[in-house]
Amino acid sequence: MENVIELRNVNKAFNGFELKDVSFSVKKGFVTGFIGGNGVGKSTTIKLIMNLLQPDHGEVSIFGLDYKKHEKEIKQRIGFVFDQNVFYENLTLLEMRNIIKPVYRKWDDALFHSYVERFKLPLKKKLSTFSKGMVMKASLTMALSHHAELSIMDEPTSGLDPIFRRELLDILHDLMQNGERTIFFSTHITADLDRIADYITFIHNGRHIFTKEFYTIEEDYAIVKGEVGLLDRDTEKEFVGIRKFNHGFEALTAYKQRTQNIFGDTVILEKPTLEDIMLYTQKGINRYVESHT
Amino acid sequence: MQIIISNTSKEPIYEQIYVQIKKQVLTNELQAGAALPSMRELAKDLGISVITTKRAYEELEKTGFIYSVVGKGSFVSEQNKEMILERKMKVIEEQLMAAIQNSKEIGIELPELKELLTMLYMEDV
Amino acid sequence: MLNLIRKEIVLQKKTLMIMLPLLFVFLFEGISSIWIGVIFCIPLIMQSFSIEERSSIQLLLNSLPYTRKEIVSSKYLGAFVFTFFILTTISIGNLIIYGEITQWKQLLFIFCSVALFISFAFPFSYQFKSQYIMTAFAILFVLYLIVINKFISNLNDRLREGVRIVLSYDNTLLYAGVLLTVVVLSFFSWMLSIRIYSRKVL
Numbered sequence: 001m002e003n004v005i006e007l008r009n010v011n012k013a014f015n016g017f018e019l020k021d022v023s024f025s026v027k028k029g030f031v032t033g034f035i036g037g038n039g040v041g042k043s044t045t046i047k048l049i050m051n052l053l054q055p056d057h058g059e060v061s062i063f064g065l066d067y068k069k070h071e072k073e074i075k076q077r078i079g080f081v082f083d084q085n086v087f088y089e090n091l092t093l094l095e096m097r098n099i100i101k102p103v104y105r106k107w108d109d110a111l112f113h114s115y116v117e118r119f120k121l122p123l124k125k126k127l128s129t130f131s132k133g134m135v136m137k138a139s140l141t142m143a144l145s146h147h148a149e150l151s152i153m154d155e156p157t158s159g160l161d162p163i164f165r166r167e168l169l170d171i172l173h174d175l176m177q178n179g180e181r182t183i184f185f186s187t188h189i190t191a192d193l194d195r196i197a198d199y200i201t202f203i204h205n206g207r208h209i210f211t212k213e214f215y216t217i218e219e220d221y222a223i224v225k226g227e228v229g230l231l232d233r234d235t236e237k238e239f240v241g242i243r244k245f246n247h248g249f250e251a252l253t254a255y256k257q258r259t260q261n262i263f264g265d266t267v268i269l270e271k272p273t274l275e276d277i278m279l280y281t282q283k284g285i286n287r288y289v290e291s292h293t
Numbered sequence: 294m295q296i297i298i299s300n301t302s303k304e305p306i307y308e309q310i311y312v313q314i315k316k317q318v319l320t321n322e323l324q325a326g327a328a329l330p331s332m333r334e335l336a337k338d339l340g341i342s343v344i345t346t347k348r349a350y351e352e353l354e355k356t357g358f359i360y361s362v363v364g365k366g367s368f369v370s371e372q373n374k375e376m377i378l379e380r381k382m383k384v385i386e387e388q389l390m391a392a393i394q395n396s397k398e399i400g401i402e403l404p405e406l407k408e409l410l411t412m413l414y415m416e417d418v
Numbered sequence: 419m420l421n422l423i424r425k426e427i428v429l430q431k432k433t434l435m436i437m438l439p440l441l442f443v444f445l446f447e448g449i450s451s452i453w454i455g456v457i458f459c460i461p462l463i464m465q466s467f468s469i470e471e472r473s474s475i476q477l478l479l480n481s482l483p484y485t486r487k488e489i490v491s492s493k494y495l496g497a498f499v500f501t502f503f504i505l506t507t508i509s510i511g512n513l514i515i516y517g518e519i520t521q522w523k524q525l526l527f528i529f530c531s532v533a534l535f536i537s538f539a540f541p542f543s544y545q546f547k548s549q550y551i552m553t554a555f556a557i558l559f560v561l562y563l564i565v566i567n568k569f570i571s572n573l574n575d576r577l578r579e580g581v582r583i584v585l586s587y588d589n590t591l592l593y594a595g596v597l598l599t600v601v602v603l604s605f606f607s608w609m610l611s612i613r614i615y616s617r618k619v620l
Contacts, residue, residue, distance in 0.1 A: 030344060195341060
């Protein structure tokens with residue numbers, strides 16, 4: 001399968017933060033959800049993918065092309081949405097379009113107006129009067145109006161109400177119908193991913209933890225519940241992270257089958273949510289740090 | 294084609310799709326040659342990811358219930374009679390084995406079991 | 419590239435609309451063309467800088483299919499477009515109001531002053547922030563006032579005299595030399611800005 005985005009051993013250090021040896025790829029024709037807590041490197045990774053930052057080491061290639069030689073060509077084919085207002089606030093949406101329209105070879109005015117109508121956006125009001133949700137809709141409109149092959153979205157659902165979030169997912173589903181488009185989007189509202197994401201890329205503390213097909217996550221990972229008495233130095237190693245309570249423990253395993261074999265019927269195994277995985281990974285790393293200090 | 298998926302079920306979603314399509318093929322609700330919706334269409338309708346429907350279709354293809362034509366889509370396969378028979382035979386064998394095991398546990402002898410089987414067989418008709 | 423320059427003009431449309439009548443009023447009042455040229459050009463150019471200083475705007479420009487080289491270059495070219503625009507307006511204004519053709523030396527003087535300003539201000543603004551330039555200007559202006567009031571009360575006259583003397587030189591070669599120096603300076607400033615901006619962390 002063709003990769004649209006490829007990061008190979010990317011390292012980037014700045015502002016006291018570091019991305020370490022990050023490698024992953026994003027498959028063409030699919031939606032990849034990009035998850036991780038705040039300040040773990042999501043925005044930095046997106047900026048590297050957009051060439052807003054350059055890696056200290058390693059390579060980033062988009063559509064198999066290198067930014068050094070094909071910067072404009074690559075960006076022609078990308079639609080981007082950031083989680084902040086990137087427009088000139090003193091302009092109206094229409095004036096903003098006039099600035100962006102001539103930039104893209106494949107700009108589609110009819111498409112632009114169809115989104116403006118669908119999102120009920122005012123064309124002649126200053127962007128500074130837009131609410132956060134409206135700014136997001138305006139960003140989406142710009143990103144979707146030039147037939148971009150790759151959409152990169154940083155927290156596109158933040159600031160949107162649940163009804164519109166659902167509508168957005170429908171729009172994204174529509175976009176994916178021909179199999180030629182690729183979407184890479186970061187979010188911390190992981191419930192949105194259940195409905196659309198084909199792959200999940202998870203980073204934590206500047207490291208790439210995994211990129212998996214969505215369904216393999218529930219095949220590999222499980223929430224394990226049981227009595228505290230079952231835990232000892234050896235069995236604890238089985239888990240990514242553990243939470244102990246008075247009445248028992250809850251833990252996350254990354255090897256569902258093996259855990260099942262070890263504990264048998266003495267524990268209950270449940271399907272984890274992405275949030276569970278993020279939470280326990282965080283816990284696990286804290287535990288690791290504690291045991292070494 | 295009707296498919297109902299449950300997000301709270303323990304069964305993975307692709308499995309739910311697989312089982313339901315398979316059932317509809319076996320019961321002839323979906324007839325041989327019938328076109329299935331494309332993976333991307335189905336994903337959109339069900340509000341799930343494309344990779345999930347892709348996985349379900351791949352499993353269905355592997356087990357011979359459907360086949361795909363590049364650029365045209367997926368279709369219900371001609372069900373091979375012998376294959377179905379063979380599969381059914383296997384199921385019967387397994388069920389009988391279970392009955393035999395249970396019989397042995399409580400000491401029912403073969404003639405008695407045969408009698409019971411004959412009686413039940415006749416009754417059902 | 420052309421789109422970037424067009425964007426500069428679109429963004430300043432409203433400022434230009436306000437400035438034009440004002441410029442005519444100034445001309446009508448008989449204020450010197452050179453003075454008008456400089457005080458209209460520089461704020462206009464710096465304004466175009468400060469509009470885009472918000473980091474999110476830099477995010478936008480760099481995400482669109484432009485290279486950083488183009489983004490910087492368009493600022494320089496845009497500044498020259500604005501300068502020519504002001505120069506043209508002054509010439510036309512003088513023609514309409516006084517029925518006279520503006521001295522080419524005066525226009526050249528304005529152009530060179532503005533270009534000199536840009537050459538220093540742009541790399542500085544890319545490295546730091548344009549508001550520092552504005553602050554620096556405010557301080558200079560205050561100093562200038564102090565100097566006028568406390569030390570050299572006829573500084574204004576002396577400056578005017580100086581400019582008059584410079585303009586009265588009839589040596590074309592001298593002007594060509596000055597122009598060449600300014601152009602070379604601008605060019606180096608341009609290259610320097612590209613260097614600074616390419617390394618900037620957004």
